[in-house]
Amino acid sequence: MYKLQLCLRYLRTRWIAMASIVSVMLGVATMIVVNSVMAGFATEMRERIHGILADIVVETHTLDGDPDANQRMTEIMEVAGDYVEAMTATVEVYGMISFKYRGQVITRPVTLIGIDPETKGKVSPLVTNLSSFTSGRRMGLALNEQDDSTCTVKDVLQHSPADNAGFQAGDRIARCNGTLVDNTKQLAEQLKNAIHLKILEFQVLRNNQSLDLTLPVPSPSWDLTAQARGHRSLMVELEQRRLQWNQPQPVLPANNTQPLTPQQTSPNLDAPPDLDAPPIDLAPAVPPSLRSFDQIDIPPTRTAEPIELADPADPLPAKVYIGAGLIEFPIEDKETGEIRLERMVLAGEDVRITTVSAGRPPEPRHFTATVVDVFKSGMSEYDSNLVFCNIEQLQKTRGMIDPSTGDRAVTSIQVKLKDFEDADVVVERLRAAFPAHIYSVRTWQQKQGPLLAAVELETGILNILLFLIIAVAGFGILAIFYMIVVEKTRDIGILKALGASRHGIMSIFLGYGLALGVVGSSVGVVLGLTFVHFINEIEDGITWVLGRKVFDETIYYFPEIPTAVSPVTVSCVAFGAILIAVLASILPAQRAAKLHPVQALRYE
């Protein structure tokens, strides 16, 4: 009984014990915060990777692809049809993308993926990664992007889904899918997260009245949004004017004045117009007099081809979603010091794509494509590497269509399962069914194995390092306990004279250590969880104090710091800390127990 009493009394009266409690507390809180943030990053990253890759990918080793995609899909259905929810065929190949930005031609290496948006959208989230969707344009909503405190509708396109749903200009969007929305950025985040939804729910404030509106999630398509069409027709008009202007110039680039071939004027899918088109003039031979184009901040159109289309705003037969990282760069505003992202290519403009043909030897192939949308998944690896193209165009350009049968070759088939738990079974079956020397069958995790493993390794190492913090706290406890034992030597002697056993004395100090550990780690857990809960507010506070952004979304791709609290980790950390506190108190407790009662009583 006295042990408990003494423990509690010592805990209450020894202020030096507070130092140990605080050190344990800080260690525990740090570990919880770091683990939660790391887990948040990892989870978010996995989600994003998973969002781009399908559950299972069946790939051919060769870039030439599998000549008969339909046959392969039928086989997959035969082997594992019960598990499969959706499938899509894609062509993946390396390529380059070139576009002009302010007079300079920029060329980037890319992974070109030919997709069918309709089926691809069923296999993995696609539309939620497109900026026309997250900005609301795809549904016909024009939002006020300058406003940081509210999310208001600037305009609604007539006969668009938003118009049909009842949106009006001036509406303030208060909630999206049940979550409060404070500004346009947060709405974009909500829309981006609407991965598995079919219907978007909005709560709208109009004239101080609350309205509930719903919008269907649009399926991804190659259609230009109205805004992109507008931009495109403006581009075409400017280009036409530029051509007229260029007429009297003797040193005009050949391709700009070249008469248009009939093929180029009509978007005919069967005849590949772009293959025969001369390559874009990569050297910007724009006369000095035309530099004014660059200064009005609208980059000139990249090609001269679509000038005389039936409707000049119609896209070319080749259409792409282009990764945001390829065409964006951060730019610092000289006046305000704010960092914003500059887009070098906007939806509706054209880019030049270079890739290789199928067959041996591979030959370079070029085509011009209209940027339909900008793809932003949040994984910089993908965003700065991927260009999605319409699969028909890519197959045609690369010569992957069998002229005699019309069969279209694909390089990979992406499969979505009804339940990802079954992935191992399905992979097993598919591996048995498809020869390994031609196909590789992998889950998205296996495909991204090294990256995921690296993140896990990182977390592990970080945890070991951080646990050292708690170990340091443990040594602190050890030292402080030694002090307390010395200080309490006489009391220990008294207790022994009163008949306390060696064991009893020892358990006082072990219990004291346990109490310190329990108090320290529970306060630490509370502190850590509170910190994690308010991490974004805290980040805002630090930003305000320091005057510069701590967590820059242009660098980390997350508008908010992602966190994931795992109860297992939290309890492991807490129990680890308690254990360390108890272990650290063993030595002082032993010393106390071994004290000779007479010497202890004489101690002054």
Added chain:
Amino acid sequence: MSTPPPPPPTSDVSQQARDAWATAVANPTPSAINPSETRDWSPLAQVSTPTNQTPRLSCVALEKSYRKGDLNIPVLRGVDLDLAPGEFLSVVGQSGSGKSTLLHVLGLLDAPSVGEVHCDGRRIDNLKERQRDTLRNHNFGFIFQSYHLLPEFTLLENVVAPLAIRYSTLTWWRHRRSIHEQAHEIIDKVGLGHRVKHRPSELSGGEMQRAAIARALIGQPRVLLADEPTGNLDSSTGQEIMSLLASLNELQQLTIIMVTHDERIACRAHRIVRLDEGRVETVNQAA
């Protein structure tokens, strides 16, 4: 020599109890809590019925020496001492004569180098540490020169500390009321009823020593071992403490052994043993 105290009630001395006498003390029956009940839990009571011939506490050829490096410093050089039940004995001697050491060895706080210590006819110095601790808790009450109260505890908590050590948390919790009643009774007896909630630092020296006496008494010890109980007190307070001890000895037949260097204090006892250089020099019957 005082009249021997009434012998403790003898219960059936079974063989079982005989075997378990040293260890059974760890598990007192709740009757121990209530002072009005018989103390049949006491292991020693079951072992032997002390008579005039059986000293309560005795030592035979006690020697004690300390090692300091290579030096062997003898402190006690063969002390024989008997303490009859109900006797009030004082041990006097110069500083360094070994009187405190004698008390520590008798109280099992220290082990003798040579010799034996007996309590009610049983040898106790060779018991295991655990048994010695329990024996100390049940049978000995200590009073020290510098009081040795626990500074974190209130007076009441200090007084009940021996019982807190004796009982498990559960037993304590179950009997806390009767324990506290008992404590209040004893605190009243030493005249500190108004100081129950005070910390030792808020008490005067005399009050602290009274508290220490109350603490020594609460476990109903068989022997009270006092080490210079008046050493830190002025003479009048010292006399008050001595009167308290004497009255306890007289009224409750408490066996007391007291170490002091003050002859005037020592003469309050029945018998005075003078130690010199670790040996018993003279034994005087007090007036």
